[in-house]
Amino acid sequence: MTATKGLEGIVAATSSISSIVDGVLTYRGYDINELALHASFEEVAYLLWFGKLPNAQELNDLKRDLDTFAPIPQTLIEQMKLFPKDTNTMAALRTAISALALYDEEADDMSRTANEKKAVKLQAQLPTIVAALSRIRQGKEPVQPQKGLTIAENFLFMLRGEQPDETSIKALDQALVLHADHELNASTFAGRVTVATLSDIYSGVTSAIGALKGPLHGGANEAVMRMLEEIGGLDQVESYIQDKLNKREIIMGFGHRVYKNGDPRAKYLQKMSRELSEMKGNSDLYEMSVKIEEMVTGQKGLKPNVDFYSASVYTQLGIERELFTPIFAISRVSGWTAHMLEQWESNRIIRPRAEYIGLHDQKYISIELR
Numbered sequence: 361m362t363a364t365k366g367l368e369g370i371v372a373a374t375s376s377i378s379s380i381v382d383g384v385l386t387y388r389g390y391d392i393n394e395l396a397l398h399a400s401f402e403e404v405a406y407l408l409w410f411g412k413l414p415n416a417q418e419l420n421d422l423k424r425d426l427d428t429f430a431p432i433p434q435t436l437i438e439q440m441k442l443f444p445k446d447t448n449t450m451a452a453l454r455t456a457i458s459a460l461a462l463y464d465e466e467a468d469d470m471s472r473t474a475n476e477k478k479a480v481k482l483q484a485q486l487p488t489i490v491a492a493l494s495r496i497r498q499g500k501e502p503v504q505p506q507k508g509l510t511i512a513e514n515f516l517f518m519l520r521g522e523q524p525d526e527t528s529i530k531a532l533d534q535a536l537v538l539h540a541d542h543e544l545n546a547s548t549f550a551g552r553v554t555v556a557t558l559s560d561i562y563s564g565v566t567s568a569i570g571a572l573k574g575p576l577h578g579g580a581n582e583a584v585m586r587m588l589e590e591i592g593g594l595d596q597v598e599s600y601i602q603d604k605l606n607k608r609e610i611i612m613g614f615g616h617r618v619y620k621n622g623d624p625r626a627k628y629l630q631k632m633s634r635e636l637s638e639m640k641g642n643s644d645l646y647e648m649s650v651k652i653e654e655m656v657t658g659q660k661g662l663k664p665n666v667d668f669y670s671a672s673v674y675t676q677l678g679i680e681r682e683l684f685t686p687i688f689a690i691s692r693v694s695g696w697t698a699h700m701l702e703q704w705e706s707n708r709i710i711r712p713r714a715e716y717i718g719l720h721d722q723k724y725i726s727i728e729l730r
């Protein structure tokens with residue numbers, strides 16, 4: 361038995377949800393480029409869960425269900441108010457989703473119908489929770505979700521307490537489409553491992569949130585923003601990045617286990633970042649990002665991943681850094697839950713082996729002799 365570090369190149373499951381072949385990402389056979397340009401996030405979530413694009417009636421039904429499920433229990437809001445104000449938002453989200461299960465009588469109902477309903481419920485409630493966490497942290501009352509809005513629009517509405525502008529809604533909706541699923545990424549794998557024990561969907565999503573939080577995965581978008589803040593301005597980029605490159609330090613938002621020739625999602629976020637900077641008449645963050653890309657790609661051949669330009673996009677949308685990874689979760693919960701439903705279709709517990717590299721033939725020594 362020989363272990364492969366990081367399971368690189370190991371095919372650990374079959375899936376019909378999304379695929380990455382020769383650098384092309386598809387959801388259910390649809391190229392991400394088509395979906396990014398034409399599909400709404402709600403259509404994409406439906407596609408991931410049910411394997412086909414919804415017709416008008418099916419989409420309306422989904423939107424009605426999302427509206428119905430979007431409010432969260434008041435008791436949960438009261439609990440969230442007790443969280444430390446300066447806590448990591450992903451940690452708070454992880455706790456809130458875990459707590460949410462306590463208020464769902466069907467949490468442990470493992471029928472397909474109940475699990476599909478919980479997938480939609482989680483999708484509807486995650487944005488409400490993230491927006492509430494943000495407002496509570498700022499000492500404000502959470503804003504109730506409004507019916508008849510898209511997920512992107514409703515999230516921004518709950519965050520700001522006022523109707524968002526069209527540009528922000530469109531940008532966020534496209535970002536949600538681009539983050540919705542990504543084959544057997546770390547958080548999806550964590551979620552599948554959890555539910556393969558026949559544990560419930562809330563436990564699966566809680567595991568997935570824990571995995572997404574790390575800076576080598578979803579947490580990278582916040583780490584990119586921290587780096588941009590630390591750099592401070594365009595004229596500081598060169599010395600800062602060169603120093604990191606010289607020290608062979610990891611530069612957040614670059615590299616990918618699967619994509620070696622570039623992440624197909626990154627170009628949309630770059631374009632969005634450029635357009636927002638033109639619109640706002642302030643291109644500082646965008647220009648800094650481009651300069652970093654030139655240096656990192658030029659010297660290391662590493663291309664930006666989905667997280668790199670997300671940082672400047674979300675900041676230009678007026679969203680605070682602490683919400684970047686939670687926004688990733690708002691989108692990816694569609695993919696996570698689709699994968700959990702798929703896992704249960706032909707389940708077998710996921711239990712790999714480890715290559716033992718520890719000591720052998722140890723003899724017990726009584727405590728007074730150690």
Ligand code: ACO
Pocket residue numbers: 366575576577578580608609610611612613614615616617618660662665666667
């Ligand atoms: N900055 C500097 N060097 C890097 C980076 C980076 N961002 N990414 C990879 N490298 C280097 C590695 O150190 C390694 O160098 P070596 O051969 O001299 O040891 C080489 O490139 C190959 O990389 P691996 O370590 O094999 O990459 P791996 O597949 O294990 O990790 C990962 C992929 C975690 C994404 C890595 O590229 C990384 O840490 N990137 C920064 C964090 C990040 O942006 N994460 C988000 C990924 S996308 C997502 O999850 C949504």
